[in-house]
Each structure stands twice: as structure tokens, then as C-alpha cells.
Amino acid sequence: MSDRLAVRKTYKLYVGGKFPRSESGRSYVVTDHKGRFAGNAALGSRKDARDAVLAARKAVAGWSGATAYNRGQVLYRVAEIAEGRRAQFVEDVVTAEGVSRSKAESTVDAAIDRWVWYAGWTDKIGQIVGGANPVAGPFFNLSTPEPTGVVGILAPQSSSLLGLVSVLAPAIATGNTVVLVASESRPLPAITLAEVLATSDVPGGVVNILTGRTAEIAPWLASHADVNALDLTGVAEELAVSLEVSAADTLKRVWRRTAAEPDWTEEPGIDRLTTYLETKTVWHPIGV
């Protein structure tokens, strides 16, 4: 008996529910924490970003139009499927972050629990940030939160799974669609997550994941007129200002980066949910 040939994996982008190679045909070598070869990932280009925004825009109507209850079910389904891939996630996190196996296991647990946590929020956030407003007139005055639209996310650079889920889940929980640029040096957990998303009832285009150089792709997302919000969590400090300026040119919501990457194991709160929401207020006459 001869030895089996290794079945090597090609890591690709996740755009519009499909796994295309980069339009540019480029790829880059991803190493583990010790600098050993871990895989080749697609090196996404600005055209890939544009295609991803198109896919995300197409998905807005369906996803934001789904009931909050349904979105919650879908997010819970992500947790279910991720649970089935636990071993692979643990392996990915160990390779990417160089943590011990037990630490990686608790990180994966936390990441899956975070999906469940945000799944619960989908049909409750409306009660927290919306409501009936008292007005001096014969009107029902109701405020409801509406999704902002397409959110560009520059995922955290060091926390490759828990950080990733912590920025992604809140954006889609409220009905936005997302174009996410994965951690530049640790992109493989993001691709595994993409495979989970592809098989867990999340409609194609709701989440689009690009791998590549954050500094190359980010300016195109920041200036893109069809992106409605931008999460700067994973950008380098020197880039953040210029990105915020071009985001302002096209009136985007911006989530600013913090000096150090946050501790993702802490309870997240609802700030990330409310950042990508717009308030719609309706005045409804009630007669005399």
C-alpha cells in the first residue's frame, strides 16, 4: 500500500454565497504563529471588494426584510453548524494564534456562544432602542430601528475567530449585510467560518469575506459610495484617519478603532448592534 496523497485545501474568498478565487489571480502564503507554511489564501483586490459590495447590496432587501425572529433562527443555525465543526475551528485557532489547545477550545466555545447571544438579540433590539414616543398632539409616534445597509468590516488582526465573530454577528443580526476583510496574517479561521455560513441558511451575499492586505482593500471600501457603514477595528493606526475622512465623504457610519484590540472575551454589550441602525419615526394620526 502506498501512502495516501495529501488533499491540500485551496482557501478562497466568500462572495455572494460562492467561493471564488480572487479576480486578480493572486494568492499569498499564510504561516502559522511560528512562521511555518499553513496555506495559500486568496489575495483579494479592489475589484473583489467591489464585487462583494454588489453581492451585499443585492442581499439587503431579502435579509433586512426577513423577520427579526427568522434572522435569530438563522444566526442560531450558524452556531449549530459551527458546533459540528468545533475540531476544525480549534485546529485553525491553534495554528493561527499559537495558543494552547485548551485556550483555543475555550475561544471556540466563546465564539459559538456569541452567535447564540446575538441570535437572541435580533428580535429584542427593537424594544430596547425603539418605542412609542410621547408627543403633544393626536398622534401615535413610533420609532423603530432599521438596518443601515451594507457594512464594511475590517476584522481584528489578532483575534482571528472570536474577534471576527464579535464584529460580524452584531452587524448581520440587525439586518445589515456585510463585506468583511479578514485578519491579514490569520485569515484561515475566517474561511472556515465562511464554509459554516454557506451551509447554515444565511442567504448568499449577506456575509462576504475577503482575504488579503487590509491596507490595500480598506480604502476602496471606505470610499465606496454604496457602502453605508465602516468598522475600522482591524486597521493600522496610520491608516485610520484617512479612511475615516473618505468614509465621511460618502456619509458612512463609522466604528472607530481602539488603541489596543479589545478583550473579546468580555460581554460585548449592544453598542455594536446599535451602531449599524437608523431610527425610523412614524407619526400616525389617531383622530380627535
Next chain:
Amino acid sequence: MIDLTTLEGMDTAGKVRSLCAKARHPDPTDPTCPQVAAICVYPDMVPLVVAELKGTGIHTASVASGFPSGRTSLDIKLEDTRNAVAAGADEVDMVIDRGAFLSGDYLLVYEQIAAIKAAAGKAHLKVILETGELVTYDNVRRASWLAMLAGGDFIKTSTGKVAPAATLPVTMVMLEAVRDFRVATGRQVGVKPAGGIRTSKDAIRYLVTVNETAGPDWLDPDWFRFGASSLLNDLLLQRQRMATGHYSGPDYVTVD
């Protein structure tokens, strides 16, 4: 080179008026943005379009002759055509009788086109072949030739109501036909692919095909038109992309 078109049962005067406004100023924020070539509507909307486009040089095209199926008697087709011309249309888009064509009754198709050409008078006659229903390239070539012999000023691929609409290979066959027709008779006939051309990239492919197949003489709105409303929006997005350096989005053009 673009014909802005609205051919829906639910067309309203308001919709047609806003389309005319778009034809005059495709990008209101950019006065250098060129106008479209023509507006194409159903006959009942022609007077409205004529009034809206007075003095702009934009042509008014009307479909006629029982569009889109062409399944009416010749009398009605002729009356339909005369009506459209009387209302002020300077371009008439007719459909050929595909049933007759496919059953081999080419003379009938020829005579109908010739009769409608006569009824259209001075108005430009565009002959819609509906290539999506002609099945083979041979048929497309034959129908093109028939339409040109019968006096058509333009041959047009499709109504936009049948899939597939315009495709690059079909357009190439038609371009070859008009090229050969000019060599044979000395008369130049225009080509209009319609339907299914949505992006600027597609449009460039078509223009390259025109240049390489028929020649640069056809690279002119009088001889080549796109029947594609969504293409205009994409062109506007690309113009904005060139002007601003960043990608634009559909929020920045009118959606019609």
C-alpha cells in the same frame, strides 16, 4: 448611442415624463453628460414624449405593428404605424411576423415590412427580428437580409420581452449582414441590439464588435444604437467613478 425605453403595460404619463427628463440630462450633477439618442415608448405616449423633447434633438421612437407579438392583421399594423407617425414619432420600431418567417413564408414577411415602411413615410423604420425566437444564426441572417431588402433603415435584435434578448454572436451576424448589404447595394443600414446589455463592459464588447465587423462607419448614433435602459445607469456610475476616483452606487442615479 442609447435608446431609453419604457414598454410596460403599467407605463404612466408621469413615468414617461421622468424618463424624458433623464434623457435630456442623464446625470443632473454633470452638465457635460451627453444626451441619449432616442426615447422609445408605446404609441399612446408619443405626443407626450414629442412635447417633452421639443428642441432637444432627441428622437422619439414608437413601437408599432402589434408590438411585441406582431399577431394582428396587416390593416391594424398599418393603422398602428400611421397613428404613431401622425402623433409625431420620427422612428418606428416594428416587429416581423415570426410565425410566417418560421413557416417559410418569407414573401409575406417581406411584403408586410415593405407595406409598413410605406405607411411610416419619412419616419425611420427599425425592424425588430426577435432573434430569440428565430432559433438559428442562418435565420437571423436571412431575416436581416429580408428586412433590409424590404426597406428597413435599422435592424433590431429584440423586443426585450423574450429571453434570450440581444447576444453578442447574434449581433455579430447582423453586423455582417449590414456590411455585406452595403457592399451589395450601396445602402447603409443601422443595427440596434436591445435587451440584456446591462454593463459598460458589455457595451464596450459590442462597440469593439461593431468596429471589427462592420467598420468605424457604424460607430455613430445614426447607425448603431443600444436599446438598454439599465446600461445608462451603469454608464453614469462609471462616469462618476472616473470623476471622483471612488466607486459609486445605485443610490446616486435615478432608478427607473
